[in-house]
Amino acid sequence: MSIVDTLHGRPVPDPYRWLESADDPRTLRWLEERARDHAREAAGWPLRDRLAERIRFHLDADLWSVPVHRPGLVMATVRPAGAEHPRLVAFDVPAGLPAGTAAVRADPARVVYDPAAADPSGRTTLDAWEPDPTGRLVAVQTSTGGVERGVLQVLRTADGLPIGPPVRGVRYSHVAWTPQGPPAFYYVRRDDEGGTRGVWLRRAADGTEAFVRACSGPGTVPGVRVLGGRLLLFTESHGTGHRTDLWLADLEAGPPQAPDFRPVQVGVEAETEADLGPDGLLYLRTTLDAPWRRICAAHPDRPGPEHWREVVPQQEGGTLDAFAPCGTADAPELLVVRTRLGIDSATVHDARTGAPARTVDLPGEGMVSGPAAAPDGAVYLGYADVTAQQRVLRLAPGSARPLPWPAGAAAPPPAPEVERTVLWCRSADGTRVPVTVLTARGAAVKVPPPGSGAGRPAEPLPTLLHAYGGFGRPRRFGFSATVLAWLASGGRYAVAHVRGGGDIGREWHLAGAGRGKPRAVQDLVAAADALVARGLCVRSGLCLSGGSAGGLLVLAAAAARPDLCSAVIASAPLADMARFEHLGLGRMWTREFGTVADPDDFAALMSYSPYHRVLEGAVRTPGLRYPSVLLTGFAGDTRTDAAHPRKMCAALLAAARPEDGRPPALLRYERDVGHGPRAVGRAVGLAADAHAFAAHRTGLSPRRPARGRPWS
Incomplete structure (x- = not known):
């Protein structure tokens, strides 16, 4: 019997509520039917094996993380070429080598923890790790089956053996080791399971x-760090990308189990993060009075906003995305990373005056991640771009040109050249929205700037249009082997920088959050229309693509405009916005989407909720034809519960025309994986399936490969 809820006087049907029960026999039988549908359809996708081969080719390089330094030791993760998971490794640094360890080579690394060795099934992932101040111990967090709620265990770095009992049920907990006394660490419990949510102090030896x-409320996400070996920083995030509260305690002023926290920023609608510079000052990256973010400095004894001194001002047009205090106590500096429509730039500033000292010579137009200072004042950072997988670079003190780290790391595989163009479209309310277009060089005529009249019209190509538009996160152009494989196969790839993301500052995010979320859908519709109007693609050759919050966006756009495109890929999406607070982590996201409890929020949610738009469309316009939709769902997903794609698939199937002869929606459902990282083989299979579906629906034809160059 169909369930109908009455919310704010409005009947809200939910005929597939039963699909929220993942282990119900009816659900299991229904999933078996969907698996047969998917297997039958996927057998007819000619590019699936070719795309999988190309994706693996571009992943065939060692993938290093930014290193962490301890006395006589350097630690990092590396996923060797061909391996399924990253492993945690350590380098013993002989006496006499520089503190920054520029001379460390890749080959003598010692394995501290390898998830593939610990679990040969490949279901276990290494989620996080943090060495203690001496480097003799390291806390590692692992999870199994994709649930992201796993085990925190302390290991000896010398041999990888565990000490003390593990902590179970943690979810990406921050770990902050105490600077003195017997080895102990602070960690956070984000869930109610296993104890009160908040910060706990744990002795490593005996647990x-x-x-x-405690956390101040149920909707907050706690965090904890130790800065400079003596300051304990406690943070609470109120809605991802909306507001941060911070407190600071001096661990030398009292017992570690009872730190005296002083407020840094509390109750202010701003995102702020803090770090300690080599000069002992607190540096804060903040949106307070700066929607593009700025950096301020304060003394740790007077950390409140009334004592902040602006060091690096905001720059309109470039979001200050990351920073790292570096240099020395006598010559403190700040590495600053800014993002402009997905492309990062980096500069080094004098920390005392804020004046730019030099521009960092990055390898290309790409993405910088995880900048962190070393004991000698150097900065390590990750760099990736569309054609090259992440590599680690070391920027020496006083230098403008970073060099590869570690020595001997393999170069990435060769890749085609990619051209990037930005075009602008107008959304329904007149707002100009940027769209980045990527094309492999030689695949088509270059896109002329709008209104220039220059050049021949661009050749229409099968096109993937991606959008995310959530939580203030900008879409940055790092490496994706899947995107590169699509481009190399002759397709075009576009990104709509819709409102709700952080692509054009904090105001851009807030304009597409909460009751403004329908604007993000309108922005995506406008971007799709613009690609067709400019001749870059045709409707039958356009596929929308998005995951998680982006999956919600592409489904909402297709439900609002069924004629918009030929196909949709929605990976682990939100879909039922009347029930999202009851599924997965939805209760934590009311700042981003609103809450059904508020009548105005509810009206906005129902205006674009894809599940309900399809249910209502089936009543108003029986047989309405939607684009072909591939949904992916993961049984271990504890963020966007897999009930969302299950229910969305059922609604689309029920709305289909019987004469179509093929399912209008396919569900690719996996067990033992979740929303986050997984083994490389499973990631390649998922990506190849999704993009082979897109190729089939948009008419992308396989190219004949040139000898030795699988991208040709």
């Missing part, structure tokens, strides 16, 4: 615990 501080 003895003390409760330190």
Whole structure:
């Protein structure tokens, strides 16, 4: 019997509520039917094996993380070429080598933890790790089956053997080791399971615990760090990308189990993060009075906003995306990373005056990640772009040109050249929205600037249009082997920088959040229309693509405009916005989407909720033809519950025309994986399936490969 809820006087049908029960026999039988549908359809996708081969080719390089330095030791993760998972490794640094360890080579690394060795099934992932101040111990967090709620265990870095009992049920907990005394660490519990949410202090040897501080409310996400070996920073995020509260405690002023926290920023609608410079000052990257973000400095004894001194001002047009205090106590500096429509630039500033000292010579137009200072004042950072997988670079003190780290790391495989163009379209309310277009060089005529009249019209190509538009996160152009494989196969790839993301500052995010979320859908519709109007693609050759919050966006756009495109890929999407607060982590996201409890929020949610738009469309316009949709769902997903794609698939199937002869929606459903990282083989299979579906629906034809160059 169909369920109908009455919300704010409005009947809200939910005929597939039963699909929220993942282990119900009816659900299991229904999933078996969907698996047969998917297998039958996928057998007719000619590019699937070719795309999988190309994706693997471009992943065939060692993937390093930014290193962490401890006395006589350097630690990092590396996923060797051909391996399924990253492993945690350590380098013993002989006496006499520089503190920054520029001379460390890749080959003598010692394995501390390897998830593939610990679990040959490949279901276990290494989620996080943090060495203690001495480098003799390291806390590692692992999870199994994709649930992202796993085990925190302390290991000896010398041999990888565990000490003390593990902590179970943690979810990406921050770990902050105490600077003195017997080895102990602070960690956070984000869930109610296993104890009160907040900060706990735990002795490594025997697991003895003390409760330190509770969260201020159920909708917050706690965090904890130790800065400079003595300052304990406690943070609470109120809605991802909306507001941060911070407190600071001096661990030398009292017992570690009872730190005396002083407010840094509390109750202010701003995102702020803090770090300690080599000069002992607190540096804060903040949106307070700066929607594009700025950096301020304060003394740790007077950390409140009334004592902040602006060091690096905001720059309109470039979001200050990351920073790292570096240099020395006598000559403190700040590495600053800014993002402009997905492309990063980096500069080094004098930390005392804020004046730019030099521009960092990055390898190309790409993405910088995880900048972190070393003991000698150097900065390590990750760099990736559309054609090259992430590599680690070391920027020496006083230098403008970073060099590869570690020595001997393999170069990435060769790739085609990619041209990038930005065009602008107008959304329904007149707002100009940027769209980045990527094309492999030689694949088509270059896109002329709008209104220039220059050049021949661009050749229409099968096109993937991607959008995310959530939580203030900008879409940045790092490496994606899947995108590169699509481009190399002759397709075009576009990104709509819609409102709700952080692509054009904080105001751009807030304009597409909460009751403004329908604007993000309108922006995506406008971007799709613009690609067709400019001749870059045709409707039958356009596929929308998005995951998680982006999956919600592409489904909402297709439900609002069924004629918009030929196909849709929605990976682990949100779909039922009347029930999202009851599924996965939805209760934590009311700042981003609103809440059904508020009548105005509810009206906005129902205006674009894809599940309900399709249910209502089936009643108003029986047989309405939607684009072909491929949904992916993961049984271990604890963020966007897999009930969303299950229910969305059922609604689309029920709305289909019987004479179509093929399912209007396919569900690719996986067990033992979740929303986050997985083994490389499973990631390649998922990506190849999704993009082979897109190729089939948009008419992308396989190219004949040139000898030795699988991208040709």
